[in-house]
Amino acid sequence: MDTYDAYRAITDVTEDQRWAFGAGFDDPLSGVDTTIPGGVSADDLGAYCEMLGDDALLMSHRLQQWVGHAPELEEEAALANIALDLLGQARFLLARAGTVDGSGRTEDDYAFQRGPAQFRHVRLVEIVDSDFGIAMARLLVFSTWRLAVLDRLRASRDPVLAAIADKGVNEMTYHRDYAAQWVIRLGDGTEFSHHRVQAGLVQVAPFVGELFTDSDVETRLAAAGVGVRPSETRAEFDAALDAVLSAATLTCPAWSASGGGTRIAGHRDTLTRLLAELQSVARAHPGAAW
Amino acid sequence: MTAASIQARARAIAEAVPDPEFPQLTVADLGILREVTLTGRRAVVTITPTYTGCPALQVIRSELRRRLEGAGFDDVEVRTSLSPAWTSDWITDEGRQKLAAAGIVPPHAAPVRSAGPVPLTLVRSAPSVPCPQCASADTERRSVFGATACRALYRCTSCGEPFEYLKEI
Numbered sequence: 001m002d003t004y005d006a007y008r009a010i011t012d013v014t015e016d017q018r019w020a021f022g023a024g025f026d027d028p029l030s031g032v033d034t035t036i037p038g039g040v041s042a043d044d045l046g047a048y049c050e051m052l053g054d055d056a057l058l059m060s061h062r063l064q065q066w067v068g069h070a071p072e073l074e075e076e077a078a079l080a081n082i083a084l085d086l087l088g089q090a091r092f093l094l095a096r097a098g099t100v101d102g103s104g105r106t107e108d109d110y111a112f113q114r115g116p117a118q119f120r121h122v123r124l125v126e127i128v129d130s131d132f133g134i135a136m137a138r139l140l141v142f143s144t145w146r147l148a149v150l151d152r153l154r155a156s157r158d159p160v161l162a163a164i165a166d167k168g169v170n171e172m173t174y175h176r177d178y179a180a181q182w183v184i185r186l187g188d189g190t191e192f193s194h195h196r197v198q199a200g201l202v203q204v205a206p207f208v209g210e211l212f213t214d215s216d217v218e219t220r221l222a223a224a225g226v227g228v229r230p231s232e233t234r235a236e237f238d239a240a241l242d243a244v245l246s247a248a249t250l251t252c253p254a255w256s257a258s259g260g261g262t263r264i265a266g267h268r269d270t271l272t273r274l275l276a277e278l279q280s281v282a283r284a285h286p287g288a289a290w
Numbered sequence: 291m292t293a294a295s296i297q298a299r300a301r302a303i304a305e306a307v308p309d310p311e312f313p314q315l316t317v318a319d320l321g322i323l324r325e326v327t328l329t330g331r332r333a334v335v336t337i338t339p340t341y342t343g344c345p346a347l348q349v350i351r352s353e354l355r356r357r358l359e360g361a362g363f364d365d366v367e368v369r370t371s372l373s374p375a376w377t378s379d380w381i382t383d384e385g386r387q388k389l390a391a392a393g394i395v396p397p398h399a400a401p402v403r404s405a406g407p408v409p410l411t412l413v414r415s416a417p418s419v420p421c422p423q424c425a426s427a428d429t430e431r432r433s434v435f436g437a438t439a440c441r442a443l444y445r446c447t448s449c450g451e452p453f454e455y456l457k458e459i
Contacts, residue, residue, distance in 0.1 A: 074432050074433035074443060075433070077436060078433055078434065080435075081435035081436075081438075084343035084345075084439060085341060085343050085439060087343050088339075088342030088343025088344065089342050091343070092342065092372070147408055148407070151408060159373070160372070163372035163375070164342070164372060166374070166375045167341075167373075167376075170375055170459050171341060171439075171459070173408050174435075176410065177410065178434060178435075180410060180411070180412055181412065181413075184412060236407045239407070240407070240410055
């Protein structure tokens, strides 16, 4: 029988052996047709891939921070797996951004070499979740919203976005169910757990409005049959959240009143600290390998 | 050798590459090998990831290249195909038998998507999975996520043994 050694297979990769940080893999889009569909602005498509990619990257990072802190080993495995799925989406989307915008930047360049002002995520993914109640409230809101967006994106005229969305929907169905079931378990649990997850929803509420504010890029790409206007997903989001929160005996915060915002990053304390951790090894040891 | 037999040989070499996370299964067993084509001396292998973040993909890619190059195919390209998305339904019968032999319960049929929004599952319901050790139907799901993205953790309440289930997607 053929002997097989995964480690030898890894060390056989000669093009790129950077395992100290980042993916260290070759192009995740290897062999995927990355032609830009006709009539679509490359700048818009690149920006859109960054937006979707940054949401996934930073949400993944926040989930990864739970590893070592979650209440049970099973939950650590679950959170790490959800983070890995999102990191996979981020890799494809940021690699796609680099091929589209003509910059030739790699996924690692986007993740590790941009400053706070250059990120295009929604603030929901940036906030600190030092409490499991906030973590589950945020994951429920994020995965319900993103699942609805990706479900529509499956029909995109851009075959790469359509394919990423197609896979993402299957995976994120598990993410949303996981978060929904935890919110119900906590909300319909003890007085203490109910209070904690209710407080989590209140903390997340100010960042919900931004999720459904259409940016110019999204509006133009939606008109071109390539992107999705997030405002279109609002009714589906509200219906899902109503179902979960009523089963959880929780009160829906008044998040329809929360402000808009349009993915404007900057040198905010939470973002600067998050990126400092995410990028520290890559910045301290550029091109490091082991 | 004829072109067809060289093609068949390239295909057989690619099919035999093991999955790093289930070394007892090959990429063909898992249904992630999509196509092997030969144009002159150039071999193009198309694979698809199980999950978007699956870290095994790169290892599989380099192992495909290494084995095909070792067999004399000196121009090997491995392509990634994202669509249609992989489903656990693509695991072959042989793959299912190998999973079962390794103590991992093979997946039920993937859910069929109907029109309208993706349905929410509010109740912690889990597919009924018999224990691979004692065959008891009395098992509980401990987590829908396991050691890898594609596995769920179960425990048998009769014999007490933990086991894994390759979850349907």
